[in-house]
Amino acid sequence: MTIINAAVVTSFDQPPHYRDFELPAAEDDQEEVEVLAVGLHPRARSGASGAHYTSTGRLPMIPGIDGVARRDDGSLVYFAVDDDTIGSLAERTVIDAHRSVTLPSDADVVKVAAAMNPAMSSWVALRRRIEIRPGQSVLVLGATGNAGSMAVRIAKLLGAGTVIGAGRDRERLDALVDLGADDLVQLTDDPVDSARALAGRAADVDIVIDYLWGASTQEALVPMLTARSDRSRGLDWVQVGSMAGPTIELPSAALRSANLRLLGSGQGSVAGRDYLAELPALVDVIDRGQIEVGTRTVALADVERAWGEPDVPGLRTVFLPQQV
Template identity: 40%
Template sequence: MSIHAGVVKVWGNTPVYDSIDLPAPSEDQIRVKVLAAGVHTLVRSRAAGKHFTVAGKNPPHIPGTDGVGIIPETNQKVYFNALLSPTGSLAQEINLGKHDVFPLPEGADPDTIAVLVNPAMSSWMALTARAGVQPGSSVKVAIVGATGVSGQTAVQISKAFGASEIVTIGKPGPKLEKTKQLGATALIPLAEDLTKTDFSAAADVDVVLDYLWGDVSSAAFAGIINARKNKNQRLNWVDIGAVAGDTQPIPASFLRKANVALLGCGPGSWTFSELYGQLPAMLEALVKGDVKTDFAVKRLEDVESWWNEKGGARPLVRI
């Protein structure tokens, strides 16, 4: 059958609104009518051909890694993950593996779920699958890059986990201040000269969720390790993103003088079985914790006009 979708025809080019042929679902698949999908950082990176999950693949590419939809036969609303799907979620309909689909909890807002699961997934999987933390733990968390959508969601996820301390690190201003309302117990504003930033408020944390890497992470790593009183206390440093750069120098001495583990979080560092085992609890936590974020509603048919907009709230595509 023919449907409409946003289609990237050359890596890095703006998607165009076009028709595609969607085959009938196989015995292992289910057809879902897409209601809403978030345009996450991951979605844009894949559409540019720069993410490792599209390495070796060629366009055409339909962007979108997840969303909320409805199963026509049952009228049931579901969250779905499309990372293993042949097509992305910026489409009217999608064929998904039956294990890629999860019922929405009672009281869930479809738009909020579509926007939030991807950024929530990053911190949830970093805490559970990578740092070995379970909900209800009184873990102490620091978040490097707390002013973005994923960082602010990480504050709320950490709070839902029961974290006893949540230290947010980012550029000074209203977005960093807002993290207090979301659950942060201490704020570390980055100085213009990063090496002059006082990281002592995060000296005692158990886990660092790092969305930035690069020079910011390098300064934070040195600042936190140097301020740590008990250097034998385990510190799990989990890299989730690289907004500030793909590389950073880490002196070998830091890895010898402190009990620190460098970890990454993304598909490959955890399995989809692990992710799918966590998703029902994650969805429930988003609803019960009343986790929120700002988003800007966009139309799929207008994708060419809004795709390259800079700044503002994360786009939420209603289909």
């Protein structure tokens, strides 16, 4: 076993503490690696609070679900892990060779660590949960968040003809035009007003990538279905995030009166092997600069302080375990 420094969760109602941790020895098909960069994703936060639906409640644990590391031979690798016990927010961790992909030697490790997780949500949704066809139209609900803005770009990269971005932050909403958005819908604090705007501008889309859920989706879904010019034409509504709430009430008539296919995309609905199969292609488009995200870097030793700081719109925090 190896004693490492890591962000360690000892209580779900406290931030992780920077302390030592006993890393178990690598087993078959595993290897111990030096962690270089780890993004602070919402998924990492929910795991550290015990709130994610995959949490087993075991403590202590190291949060973090992915990162960039250096192997003993000097090669760089992007890896994914389960944060049930041994996550990625550590100076060293144990990875599964089958859940990693080798990176170019000159890869920007901070950029890859920041972008892979938020980009994966829409990339996998459009390639594994549904298969987007060239020319289809896509609405991204919650497009002003990091993952949502990437979804606008990814939908275009995967062949969407029209992409509509919907979000609250006017400045970030306007910036989506540079990422490929063809139309924008300003959401407000009033879900009814927002629903009216969505029904007027986005009712005839083929696909919705939904990062909001909650009241935003509950109020918008029926008006959008009612406003469709052809209700028998299929609408794939893919639930990815729940920034506006975890539940909705859905009238049964919504499912009978329109050709609505409501599905989710995430751990459990997509097989692990399918996620892994998408890694090389996604790494390639990120490394070539086709998907970008703003970053700020923080030494892992400062994790307790940084954990409580509010997220900065447009920036993804990336921890550097080797920086002291």
